[in-house]
Amino acid sequence: MDNKILAVSKNPKYIHLVKIRSRYSWLLTSFMLLVYFGFIYLVAFNKEFLSRPIGGVTTLSIPIGLGVILFTILITNIYVRRANSEFDELTNEILKDAK
Numbered sequence: 337m338d339n340k341i342l343a344v345s346k347n348p349k350y351i352h353l354v355k356i357r358s359r360y361s362w363l364l365t366s367f368m369l370l371v372y373f374g375f376i377y378l379v380a381f382n383k384e385f386l387s388r389p390i391g392g393v394t395t396l397s398i399p400i401g402l403g404v405i406l407f408t409i410l411i412t413n414i415y416v417r418r419a420n421s422e423f424d425e426l427t428n429e430i431l432k433d434a435k
Contacts, residue, residue, distance in 0.1 A: 344434050353426040364411045375404050
């Protein structure tokens, strides 16, 4: 069993997979943190902007907050699509090479 683990960990495809998956994950995480903390920054330091009414009792903060949630769903979907295609293909190739 240890020989398989060693073979997989030294496989160039595995090293490539770990590198691109990690870089991609950190990129999407950075985007999410930027959007999230941008919203929190607005809440903390620009309440006047967020409290502008846009129709009845609804303020600008509601669609912006909804946008943060939708952005989270979007980038999760983007990651899952890439993971289910490119990353899974590389994983299957690595497993084939290990057998």
